[in-house]
Amino acid sequence: MRKLRQQAMTDQLTGLGNRRWLSERIVTEQARAEREKSPISVVLFDLDHFKDINDSFGHDVGDRVLIGVGEVIRDNLRRYDLAARIGGEEFCLILPKTRIGEAVVIAERFRTQLEKLNVDPLPQGRITASFGIYQATPCDSMQAMLLQADRALYRAKEKGRNCVQSFDWHAETR
Numbered sequence: 001m002r003k004l005r006q007q008a009m010t011d012q013l014t015g016l017g018n019r020r021w022l023s024e025r026i027v028t029e030q031a032r033a034e035r036e037k038s039p040i041s042v043v044l045f046d047l048d049h050f051k052d053i054n055d056s057f058g059h060d061v062g063d064r065v066l067i068g069v070g071e072v073i074r075d076n077l078r079r080y081d082l083a084a085r086i087g088g089e090e091f092c093l094i095l096p097k098t099r100i101g102e103a104v105v106i107a108e109r110f111r112t113q114l115e116k117l118n119v120d121p122l123p124q125g126r127i128t129a130s131f132g133i134y135q136a137t138p139c140d141s142m143q144a145m146l147l148q149a150d151r152a153l154y155r156a157k158e159k160g161r162n163c164v165q166s167f168d169w170h171a172e173t174r
């Protein structure tokens with residue numbers, strides 16, 4: 001029974017949590033942040049031109065890219081941070097006790113690590129991602145967090161991809 005539940009919460013390809021797992025864990029993390037009056041940041045990232053990789057090199061290569069991204073995440077994140085694959089090529093990190101400025105440091109670390117990822121036969125530097133960051137408030141739902149992070153991610157794509165943008169109330173309400 002426990003194994004079945006674990007399977008239902010895991011992305012089988014990368015071994016990371018899935019969206020369902022994230023939405024359960026976020027409730028606990030939000031409650032803790034509220035109790036401890038500590039910040040939480042959300043990093044949403046999306047692999048650039050991933051469809052072209054699948055179309056040009058095949059799904060097997062695409063799958064190996066996703067597995068590689070999962071490994072980069074596992075090797076570079078603190079044990080208490082949460083990471084999930086929430087869409088085809090979309091990943092989400094939830095960083096407890098982390099302010100937006102620190103989340104930018106983390107996202108930059110991932111951005112440069114992904115550029116170095118080697119997946120045969122892709123040339124090095126072919127795998128890049130765009131990042132959107134949002135520092136949540138205690139009353140935000142998971143949908144609200146993802147929406148604001150997604151707005152920042154949209155600006156990262158607009159700026160030419162392979163970059164990090166944080167959510168900015170002024171920019172989003174202009």
Ligand code: C2E
Nearest residue numbers: 076077078080081095096097098099101102103105106109
């Ligand atoms: P840094 O790598 O420049 O990170 C600056 C701050 O960003 C950290 O301050 C922390 O608040 C946040 N941060 C960075 N990476 C992560 C992460 O993966 N998860 C979370 N939740 N927060 C992160 P902090 O904790 O005071 O650390 C100061 C410096 O100490 C770091 O600067 C880094 O140079 C070093 N450091 C701390 N913990 C580790 C670790 O587990 N491994 C490595 N390699 N260095 C660490």
Ligand code: C2E
Nearest residue numbers: 072073074075076077078079080081102105106108109110
């Ligand atoms: P951990 O906290 O679970 O972090 C796992 C990995 O996430 C680290 O592996 C590192 O690759 C990355 N990471 C986490 N926080 C940071 C950070 O602030 N900056 C940078 N640049 N990378 C970060 P690593 O470095 O092999 O560390 C393994 C474990 O050793 C860490 O697990 C942590 O338990 C401990 N550790 C390493 N450095 C520090 C440190 O400066 N302070 C503390 N308190 N623990 C550390």
